[in-house]
Amino acid sequence: MKLPIYLDYSATTPVDPRVAEKMSQCLVAEGNFGNPASRSHVFGWKAEEAVEDARRNVADLLGADPREIVWTSGATESDNLAIKGVAHFYAKKGKHIITSRIEHKAVLDTCRQLEREGYEVTYLDPDSDGIITPEMVESALRDDTILVSLMHVNNEIGVINDIAAIGEITRARKVLFHVDAAQSVGKIPLDMNTMKVDLLSISAHKMYGPKGIGALYVRRKPRVRLEAQIHGGGHERGMRSGTLPTHQIVGLGEACRIAKDEMATDHEHCLNLRQRFLNHFEGMEEVHVNGCIEQRVAGNLNVSFAFVEGESLIMALKDVAVSSGSACTSASLEPSYVLRALGLDDELAHSSLRFSFGRFSTPEEVDYAATQVKDAVIKLRELSPLWDMYKDGVDLKSVQWVAH
Numbered sequence: 001m002k003l004p005i006y007l008d009y010s011a012t013t014p015v016d017p018r019v020a021e022k023m024s025q026c027l028v029a030e031g032n033f034g035n036p037a038s039r040s041h042v043f044g045w046k047a048e049e050a051v052e053d054a055r056r057n058v059a060d061l062l063g064a065d066p067r068e069i070v071w072t073s074g075a076t077e078s079d080n081l082a083i084k085g086v087a088h089f090y091a092k093k094g095k096h097i098i099t100s101r102i103e104h105k106a107v108l109d110t111c112r113q114l115e116r117e118g119y120e121v122t123y124l125d126p127d128s129d130g131i132i133t134p135e136m137v138e139s140a141l142r143d144d145t146i147l148v149s150l151m152h153v154n155n156e157i158g159v160i161n162d163i164a165a166i167g168e169i170t171r172a173r174k175v176l177f178h179v180d181a182a183q184s185v186g187k188i189p190l191d192m193n194t195m196k197v198d199l200l201s202i203s204a205h206k207m208y209g210p211k212g213i214g215a216l217y218v219r220r221k222p223r224v225r226l227e228a229q230i231h232g233g234g235h236e237r238g239m240r241s242g243t244l245p246t247h248q249i250v251g252l253g254e255a256c257r258i259a260k261d262e263m264a265t266d267h268e269h270c271l272n273l274r275q276r277f278l279n280h281f282e283g284m285e286e287v288h289v290n291g292c293i294e295q296r297v298a299g300n301l302n303v304s305f306a307f308v309e310g311e312s313l314i315m316a317l318k319d320v321a322v323s324s325g326s327a328c329t330s331a332s333l334e335p336s337y338v339l340r341a342l343g344l345d346d347e348l349a350h351s352s353l354r355f356s357f358g359r360f361s362t363p364e365e366v367d368y369a370a371t372q373v374k375d376a377v378i379k380l381r382e383l384s385p386l387w388d389m390y391k392d393g394v395d396l397k398s399v400q401w402v403a404h
């Protein structure tokens with residue numbers, strides 16, 4: 001079976017072959033398979049050394065101290081550990097948390113759980129570009145605020161928040177700042193030495209590493225305390241128990257090492273491909289890019305094709321793997337809460353697709369995919385009575401629709 005062209009790098013990336021090679025050395029009997037917690041023999045020592053090398057690579061990419069890196073199973077767990085860990089540890093100080101309406105569910109659902117436990121959460125609305133400004137954060141801070149949790153790059157629209165500026169505000173007010181950086185690590189430079197971020201979630205499978213491994217950066221100076229969420233053997237200085245998966249950790253470490261070297265090249269590559277893709281739609285009516293195009297990660301493009309239903313478009317694109325911007329859940333046909341928070345109406349939100357490009361995307365793939373998308377949009381619009389009315393100059397907003 002011929003596989004479709006993969007333009008869904010924001011969902012997950014293939015593992016870089018260099019990462020896979022390193023990982024496979026940690027699995028088999030003749031390789032580095034030991035338990036890093038085994039202190040009494042060379043198998044354990046070698047595994048521990050590999051884990052600590054990886055920790056250094058992650059720390060180097062973030063401008064952090066290796067002792068500030070805690071292994072987790074991915075950004076979902078990192079978000080849970082950061083938010084619940086802070087909330088539970090600092091509950092006596094206050095019970096107010098600030099986040100935004102367009103966070104990933106790993107943050108939103110964790111906040112909802114804390115609300116059930118008696119915490120109060122303020123959900124900031126982004127501006128129409130999808131950005132949370134430092135001013136918005138500042139005006140929501142209260143005396144009992146213990147944590148601000150915001151994403152660096154949004155997973156649907158790729159828009160970048162000014163984390164450095166927000167960190168200045170939270171630090172001045174002595175409020176902890178957690179950043180979900182699952183979509184930015186390895187794509188945009190991050191420096192914990194200069195950025196006043198206290199906790200930062202990362203995930204390997206968004207940056208050419210394996211699924212099922214991530215990390216939480218936990219600042220040591222000034223020290224951040226967390227209540228552990230997983231109890232057991234006291235691994236990771238008691239913050240996250242569980243036998244360390246050496247192969248996964250080595251994979252994340254290698255992905256970070258490569259990202260540090262190749263971030264600039266990857267960025268240029270993705271930027272060129274995105275522009276190349278967009279050029280195909282020049283002159284086409286009612287094609288809207290959602291979210292700020294300038295302040296945006298290079299590989300993301302979220303586009304609404306008005307008068308075309310996103311799901312129908314995906315069905316028509318048999319040779320191209322993309323994600324529906326409307327992010328319908330199986331139970332409901334709710335359009336994306338992210339796009340709605342930007343002010344898009346339901347129709348336009350339903351007409352949106354997310355294209356995401358990466359290290360292994362090629363210009364030929366992008367040209368082919370864009371041509372397929374363009375042809376499908378033209379065909380689907382030909383079937384749309386609304387498109388006909390629009391072309392006839394009918395002001396659709398003035399039409400009184402009658403429900404039957």
Ligand SMILES: Cc1ncc(COP(=O)(O)O)c(C=O)c1O
Nearest residue numbers: 074075076104106155182183203
């Ligand atoms: C912004 C953001 N946060 C968190 C996650 C969850 O990451 P993981 O799949 O590593 O649990 C994702 C991935 O979908 C994401 O894009």
